[in-house]
Amino acid sequence: MTGLGLRIAACALGAALSLALSSAPALASPRFAIEGDRFMLDGKPHLIRSGEMHYPRIPREFWRERLRQARAMGLNTVTTYVFWNLHEPEPGQFDFSGNLDIAAFIRTAQEEGLDVIVRPGPYICTELDFGGFPAWLLRTPGLRVRSMDPRFLAAGERYLRRVHRELAPLLSSRGGPILMMQIENEYGSYGRDRDYMRTAQRQMIDAGFDVPLFTSDGAGPHYFEGGPLPGVTAVINFDGEVDDAKSSFEALRKFRPNGPRMVGEYWAGWFDHWGEQHHTTPPQRAASTVEWFLQNKISFNLYMFHGGTSFGWLPGANYSREMPYQPDTTSYDYDSPVDEAGRITPKYRALREVIGRHLESGETLPPIAEPAVATIAIPRFELRESVSLLDALPVLSRPVKAELPRSMEALDQNYGFVLYRNTVPADASGKLVIDEVRDYATVLGDGKPLGTLDRRFGERELDVALKPGTRLDLLVENMGRINFGARLDEERKGITRSVRVGATELFDWTHYPLPLTDLSRLHYSQRSQPRTDPAFWRGQFTLDRTGNTFLDTRGWGKGHVWVNGHHLGRYWKIGPQQTLLVPAPWLRQGRNEVVVLDVDGGATARHLQGLADPVYETAADALKPGKR
Incomplete structure (x- = not known):
């Protein structure tokens, strides 16, 4: 046998042993399975009514309430991605604590009567920086993600095995709530490398994920060429009305005559780019399409049920023929049934009414879980202290010299x-x-x-x-x-x-890296005259009671905001987002501190206020070069 043959045989033996070991604790009859054209749960045909929400985009204090809202709308499942970039911020350094405790999120869903679908990637898209890949992958010259590059595959395998350590007891093969898991994500929109997709499948199995697997792609032949795998359930993603749903499933049926029918992502809303219009969709469009799913026994996942917020540096970007670069806003409200602050919307009520007409025998809807925390207004307050970013360089950065x-x-x-x-x-x-x-x-x-x-x-x-x-x-x-x-x-x-x-x-350049992870050493001073250079501004406000609020950034230019040390995210006067959500758990009774980094320098205001509702306005000249 050649050296290559020995390596292949060794890999095959290792994979078989890994699969056998990971399957050892599994139940003799797992609670969830795919049989022919049907999903089966506890031995009975099962229709998945799912909604997407992402644990890092929701403060942990609100997880249970949002999950109760999902159950009360008539959903029986929630779907979440796993955020590799957050869980492994540096190679080999993993974090599953606090707001990143995905196992706790899933256990909470189970306690609220919900099953779970997990989409670990490694690529997840979701309007997230680098599609959820950790940025440190780009430090390796020539590394290619989503490919057979062995450096990428090794990093992805390590990540998946670590995720399995968190989720193993929660798999449906062990009686847990995780029904099934997705292989990669919409690969048909990216490439045609079947070897890579088969490797992605094998890595999940080798990691120990012994639940049913599926792929998810756009609805059309050009997407099916690269995404779906033989013998693996294929689900499809789309938006639109009933006619769009019909044509999408006709395309899937031509490609894959057999297997259960499911919408992996039914886009119940849409996301926003800076400088473009805010997106909304009519509640009745989503409601009528979901009713068609239910009438035709089609499982579905609403993307998003609750979008939440891409706090800090989370937002990603897109590009198009017209625009070489389209950065995403901080808000990930997505015009979802539950809005960014956790409030029930008309879309929620329309969907609840439809689902309520198609419940299983003996099934009833729980009462609607209205938010326990109100949204509040905060009176205008001044930011009177500042420090120039250039003056602050010695405490923010260590210079690096290079030619x-x-x-x-x-x-x-x-x-x-x-x-x-x-x-x-x-x-x-x-x-x-x-x-x-x-x-x-x-x-x-x-x-x-x-x-x-x-x-x-x-x-x-x-x-x-x-x-x-x-x-x-x-x-x-x-x-x-x-x-x-x-x-x-x-x-x-x-x-x-x-x-x-x-x-x-x-x-002969001097570089000042500014990750801005610690602003505690900044030294502010009172400044009476206006400044036009990039600068940090600091102010305070006092609360008798806490609540969610939307910080009004109108009048400021472009920059970032921190409240009590929590990085809310980016603001930009061009819109459409003109407010930043401040979650109630990040506020406190008494004194609260706000820091604003304004890089534009030409702001007309040095004050802020909190609003009870978000503001969306797009500057008329936002898409015109030189008009900022």
Whole structure:
């Protein structure tokens, strides 16, 4: 036998032993199975009525309430992704604590009478930075995700085995609530590598996931070419009305005549990009389509049932023919049946009414679980203290020197900003050319703002008069790595190539990595005159009682907000999102502290207030280059 043959035989033996060991504690007759065209639960035909919600996008204190709301709407299952980028923020360093305790989330669902579908990826999309991949994968030159690259496969295998350690007791093969699990995610929208998909399937089995597996793809022949696997249940994703549902299942039936019918994602709403319109969909559209599913015994998963919030640095980005880069907003409300603050919407009531007409014999709906925590207004308060970001560099960052500008990943940094510093040489003149900005650059000369470059419009040049000896600072913000499509592997951030002034390329750079994970050492001062440079602003407000609130950022430019140390996320005057959700558990009775990093420098307000409802407004010129 050749060396390759020995390795293949050894791998096959190892896989068989792994599968046997992982299956050892399994029940003789698992509670969930797929038989022909039907899902079977406890030996009876079963229709899955699922809704999607993601544990990291919901403060843990609200998990049980949201799950009760799902049950009261008539759902019998919840679906969640697993967020690799959060669970393994650095190679081999895993975190399943606090808001990342997925096992606790699933146990809570079980206690509330819900089963669970788990989608561990490793790729999950979900409008998440890099599609849920940890950014440190990009530190390896040439690594290709979603491929047979052995470096990627090894990292993904380690992650899946670690997830299995958390979830093993909760699998339906052991009597737990996890009915089935998804292989990869919408691979048919990305590639055609069958070897990779078979490897993804094998890695899940080898990790010990001995529940039924399925694939999920868009509804059409061009998606079916790469995503579904022989012998594995295929479910489909789409939005629209009843006619769209009919045509989608006709396409699936032509491709896969047998097997249960299920919508892996029925898009009951949609997400938002900065600078574009806020999305809403009529409640009756979702209700009538779900009724058609129920009438035709089609299982479904509402994406999303409750979207929640992409706090901090979580949001990803897309691209299109018209726009080379489309960053996602902080809010992931998704026009869901339960809104971002956990409130019941007309869409919820319409869906509950429909589902209530199609319950199983003996089944009843629990009472609606109205939010226990109210949304509150907070009177206007001033932010009177500030510190320039440039002055704060010594306490925020350790400088790194290099001949050429380094990407964020080359600086071992995952999220945030990088400030690139240089001095304009004597022989340089002409336009500033940055090749290229990932994703938004604020250009400063001797500390004074000179302009911005925005990747959304492919901007790389700034027509400024830079004199020799000018200190040039380029503050570059990572606004979220692309999470969908063929450009995943290209998503390194910061300045990815070179910087020129006219024909002169600049060398010998000083880099200031700014992940902004700790702002406690900032030293603020009172400032009476307005400032135009990027700066941190601090203010306080006092509460007699806590509640969810929407922080009104209108009047500010572009930046980030922290409340009592919790990073709410990004704001931007171009909209459509003009408020940031502050969850009640992050507030406290008495004094609360707010810190705002405003990089725009031209804000008309230095105050904030909390509103009882969100505000969505898109600036009329948001999609026009140079009109920011």
